[in-house]
Amino acid sequence: MMPKHCFLGFLISFVLTGVAGTQSTHESLKPQRVQFQSRNFHNILQWQPGRALTGNSSVYFVQYKIYGQRQWKNKEDCWGTQELFCDLTSETSDIQEPYYGRVRAASAGSYSEWSMTPRFTPWWETKIDPPVMNITQVNGSLLVILHAPNLPYRYQKEKNVSIEDYYELLYRVFIINNSLEKEQKVYEGAHRVVEIEALTPHSSYCVVAEIYLPMLDRRSQRSEERCVEIP
CATH class of the missing domain: 2.60.40.10 (Immunoglobulins)
Structure with missing residues:
Protein backbone atom coordinates (compact mmCIF):
# COMPACT_ATOMS: atom_id res chain seq x y z
CA MET A 1 0.00 0.00 0.00
CA MET A 2 1.34 3.47 -1.03
CA PRO A 3 2.03 5.82 1.92
CA LYS A 4 -0.18 8.91 2.06
CA HIS A 5 2.68 11.34 1.50
CA CYS A 6 3.83 9.39 -1.61
CA PHE A 7 0.30 9.33 -3.02
CA LEU A 8 -0.13 13.06 -2.40
CA GLY A 9 3.17 13.80 -4.14
CA PHE A 10 2.13 11.63 -7.09
CA LEU A 11 -1.23 13.43 -7.33
CA ILE A 12 0.38 16.89 -7.24
CA SER A 13 2.92 15.83 -9.87
CA PHE A 14 0.12 14.45 -12.08
CA VAL A 15 -1.91 17.65 -11.86
CA LEU A 16 1.07 19.92 -12.51
CA THR A 17 2.16 17.78 -15.45
CA GLY A 18 -1.35 18.00 -16.91
CA VAL A 19 -1.46 21.78 -16.51
CA ALA A 20 1.99 22.19 -18.02
CA GLY A 21 1.01 19.93 -20.90
CA THR A 22 -2.11 21.98 -21.57
CA GLN A 23 -0.16 25.23 -21.45
CA SER A 24 2.47 23.76 -23.77
CA THR A 25 -0.21 22.70 -26.25
CA HIS A 26 -1.85 26.12 -26.20
CA GLU A 27 1.51 27.80 -26.69
CA SER A 28 2.50 25.53 -29.59
CA LEU A 29 -0.79 26.30 -31.36
CA LYS A 30 -0.38 30.07 -30.98
CA PRO A 31 -0.06 31.88 -34.35
CA GLN A 32 3.35 33.34 -35.06
CA ARG A 33 4.51 36.61 -36.71
CA VAL A 34 1.10 38.28 -36.66
CA GLN A 35 1.39 41.61 -38.45
CA PHE A 36 -0.26 43.99 -40.89
CA GLN A 37 0.98 44.25 -44.47
CA SER A 38 -0.29 47.42 -46.15
CA ARG A 39 0.03 48.70 -49.70
CA ASN A 40 -1.86 51.78 -50.91
CA PHE A 41 -4.06 51.47 -47.77
CA HIS A 42 -5.03 47.90 -48.68
CA ASN A 43 -4.49 46.48 -45.18
CA ILE A 44 -4.02 42.73 -44.80
CA LEU A 45 -3.48 40.94 -41.50
CA GLN A 46 -1.05 38.04 -41.95
CA TRP A 47 0.33 35.32 -39.71
CA GLN A 48 2.16 31.99 -39.64
CA PRO A 49 0.94 28.73 -38.04
CA GLY A 50 2.03 27.80 -34.54
CA ARG A 51 4.85 25.33 -34.05
CA ALA A 52 2.51 22.34 -33.62
CA LEU A 53 0.39 23.03 -36.72
CA THR A 54 0.94 21.52 -40.13
CA GLY A 55 -1.31 21.19 -43.15
CA ASN A 56 -4.91 22.46 -43.12
CA SER A 57 -6.07 20.84 -39.90
CA SER A 58 -6.43 24.16 -38.04
CA VAL A 59 -8.76 27.15 -38.23
CA TYR A 60 -8.18 30.73 -37.15
CA PHE A 61 -10.23 33.47 -35.53
CA VAL A 62 -9.54 37.17 -36.12
CA GLN A 63 -10.43 40.22 -34.05
CA TYR A 64 -9.49 43.90 -34.35
CA LYS A 65 -9.89 47.18 -32.47
CA ILE A 66 -8.82 50.82 -32.47
CA TYR A 67 -6.09 51.71 -29.99
CA GLY A 68 -7.68 52.78 -26.69
CA GLN A 69 -10.86 50.73 -27.10
CA ARG A 70 -11.43 47.96 -24.60
CA GLN A 71 -13.76 45.84 -26.72
CA TRP A 72 -12.41 43.65 -29.51
CA LYS A 73 -14.59 43.11 -32.59
CA ASN A 74 -14.88 39.85 -34.49
CA LYS A 75 -14.07 39.83 -38.19
CA GLU A 76 -16.94 37.64 -39.37
CA ASP A 77 -15.37 36.78 -42.75
CA CYS A 78 -12.29 35.45 -40.95
CA TRP A 79 -14.00 33.69 -38.05
CA GLY A 80 -13.00 30.06 -38.46
CA THR A 81 -10.91 30.61 -41.58
CA GLN A 82 -8.24 28.22 -42.81
CA GLU A 83 -6.33 31.01 -44.55
CA LEU A 84 -3.20 32.64 -43.14
CA PHE A 85 -4.41 36.17 -43.89
CA CYS A 86 -7.45 38.38 -43.41
CA ASP A 87 -8.42 41.53 -45.32
CA LEU A 88 -9.10 44.29 -42.77
CA THR A 89 -9.10 47.19 -45.22
CA SER A 90 -12.69 48.21 -44.46
CA GLU A 91 -12.19 47.90 -40.72
CA THR A 92 -9.04 50.07 -40.79
CA SER A 93 -10.21 52.71 -43.29
CA ASP A 94 -9.69 55.66 -40.93
CA ILE A 95 -6.07 55.89 -41.98
CA GLN A 96 -4.79 58.09 -39.15
CA GLU A 97 -6.20 55.90 -36.37
CA PRO A 98 -3.92 53.32 -34.74
CA TYR A 99 -5.24 49.74 -34.80
CA TYR A 100 -4.51 46.33 -33.39
CA GLY A 101 -5.37 42.92 -34.78
CA ARG A 102 -5.14 39.55 -33.11
CA VAL A 103 -5.48 35.90 -34.09
CA ARG A 104 -6.03 32.63 -32.28
CA ALA A 105 -5.91 29.08 -33.63
CA ALA A 106 -7.99 25.99 -32.99
CA SER A 107 -7.08 22.41 -33.79
CA ALA A 108 -8.59 19.12 -32.62
CA GLY A 109 -10.69 20.85 -29.98
CA SER A 110 -7.81 22.86 -28.50
CA TYR A 111 -7.53 26.63 -28.68
CA SER A 112 -4.41 28.75 -28.56
CA GLU A 113 -3.96 32.03 -26.76
CA TRP A 114 -4.43 35.20 -28.78
CA SER A 115 -1.43 36.52 -30.69
CA MET A 116 -1.54 40.31 -31.24
CA THR A 117 0.02 42.65 -33.78
CA PRO A 118 2.14 45.69 -32.96
CA ARG A 119 0.25 48.98 -33.18
CA PHE A 120 -0.59 49.75 -36.82
CA THR A 121 -1.39 53.20 -38.26
CA PRO A 122 -2.11 53.03 -42.01
CA TRP A 123 -1.08 56.60 -42.81
CA TRP A 124 2.39 56.02 -41.35
CA GLU A 125 2.99 52.47 -42.46
CA THR A 126 1.36 51.78 -45.81
CA LYS A 127 3.75 51.28 -48.74
Missing part, protein backbone atom coordinates in the same frame (compact mmCIF):
# COMPACT_ATOMS: atom_id res chain seq x y z
CA ILE A 128 3.09 53.29 -51.87
CA ASP A 129 3.29 51.75 -55.34
CA PRO A 130 5.30 53.53 -58.03
CA PRO A 131 3.49 55.90 -60.39
CA VAL A 132 1.87 54.65 -63.57
CA MET A 133 3.74 56.27 -66.44
CA ASN A 134 2.79 57.03 -70.06
CA ILE A 135 5.28 58.44 -72.58
CA THR A 136 4.66 60.23 -75.86
CA GLN A 137 7.23 61.60 -78.33
CA VAL A 138 6.65 65.22 -79.37
CA ASN A 139 9.09 66.88 -81.82
CA GLY A 140 12.16 65.11 -80.48
CA SER A 141 11.14 65.53 -76.84
CA LEU A 142 9.44 63.11 -74.47
CA LEU A 143 6.19 63.97 -72.73
CA VAL A 144 5.90 61.93 -69.53
CA ILE A 145 2.46 61.67 -67.89
CA LEU A 146 2.38 60.31 -64.34
CA HIS A 147 -0.52 58.90 -62.32
CA ALA A 148 -0.46 58.19 -58.59
CA PRO A 149 -1.81 54.79 -57.44
CA ASN A 150 -5.55 54.54 -56.83
CA LEU A 151 -6.92 53.39 -53.50
CA PRO A 152 -8.90 50.18 -52.91
CA TYR A 153 -12.51 50.44 -54.06
CA ARG A 154 -13.91 50.58 -50.53
CA TYR A 155 -12.07 53.87 -49.88
CA GLN A 156 -13.56 55.58 -52.88
CA LYS A 157 -16.60 57.74 -52.22
CA GLU A 158 -16.02 59.06 -55.74
CA LYS A 159 -14.23 57.49 -58.69
CA ASN A 160 -10.46 57.59 -59.03
CA VAL A 161 -9.55 58.64 -55.50
CA SER A 162 -5.77 58.37 -55.34
CA ILE A 163 -2.90 58.59 -52.90
CA GLU A 164 -2.65 62.30 -53.76
CA ASP A 165 -5.78 62.89 -51.67
CA TYR A 166 -3.92 61.81 -48.51
CA TYR A 167 -0.28 62.85 -48.99
CA GLU A 168 1.80 65.64 -50.44
CA LEU A 169 3.56 63.81 -53.26
CA LEU A 170 6.65 64.63 -55.25
CA TYR A 171 7.37 62.82 -58.50
CA ARG A 172 10.93 62.01 -59.49
CA VAL A 173 11.72 61.23 -63.12
CA PHE A 174 15.00 59.73 -64.30
CA ILE A 175 16.23 59.24 -67.84
CA ILE A 176 18.85 56.71 -68.91
CA ASN A 177 20.93 57.30 -72.03
CA ASN A 178 21.50 53.75 -73.22
CA SER A 179 24.43 54.74 -75.43
CA LEU A 180 26.33 56.27 -72.53
CA GLU A 181 24.84 53.97 -69.87
CA LYS A 182 24.27 57.09 -67.81
CA GLU A 183 21.29 57.91 -65.57
CA GLN A 184 20.16 61.46 -64.83
CA LYS A 185 17.36 62.88 -62.69
CA VAL A 186 15.48 65.28 -64.93
CA TYR A 187 12.58 66.26 -62.70
CA GLU A 188 11.41 66.41 -59.09
CA GLY A 189 8.17 68.15 -58.23
CA ALA A 190 4.41 67.92 -57.88
CA HIS A 191 3.44 68.22 -61.56
CA ARG A 192 2.22 65.07 -63.24
CA VAL A 193 3.17 66.11 -66.77
CA VAL A 194 6.89 66.41 -67.47
CA GLU A 195 8.58 67.31 -70.75
CA ILE A 196 12.12 66.02 -71.33
CA GLU A 197 13.95 68.04 -73.95
CA ALA A 198 17.39 68.29 -75.57
CA LEU A 199 17.61 64.61 -76.42
CA THR A 200 20.19 63.35 -78.89
CA PRO A 201 18.71 62.23 -82.23
CA HIS A 202 19.09 58.58 -83.25
CA SER A 203 19.60 57.58 -79.62
CA SER A 204 17.88 55.16 -77.27
CA TYR A 205 16.55 56.30 -73.90
CA CYS A 206 14.72 54.69 -71.00
CA VAL A 207 12.59 56.58 -68.49
CA VAL A 208 11.76 55.52 -64.93
CA ALA A 209 9.87 57.30 -62.13
CA GLU A 210 9.21 57.09 -58.41
CA ILE A 211 7.09 58.83 -55.78
CA TYR A 212 8.63 60.61 -52.81
CA LEU A 213 6.72 61.47 -49.60
CA PRO A 214 8.52 64.44 -47.98
CA MET A 215 6.60 64.27 -44.67
CA LEU A 216 7.65 60.68 -44.11
CA ASP A 217 11.00 60.85 -45.94
CA ARG A 218 9.96 57.73 -47.81
CA ARG A 219 9.87 56.79 -51.46
CA SER A 220 8.10 54.19 -53.54
CA GLN A 221 9.80 51.56 -55.60
CA ARG A 222 10.65 52.64 -59.10
CA SER A 223 8.27 52.12 -61.99
CA GLU A 224 9.11 49.79 -64.82
CA GLU A 225 11.42 51.33 -67.39
CA ARG A 226 9.80 52.68 -70.56
CA CYS A 227 12.24 52.78 -73.45
CA VAL A 228 12.06 54.76 -76.71
CA GLU A 229 14.12 55.46 -79.83
CA ILE A 230 14.58 59.11 -80.75
CA PRO A 231 14.43 59.46 -84.55
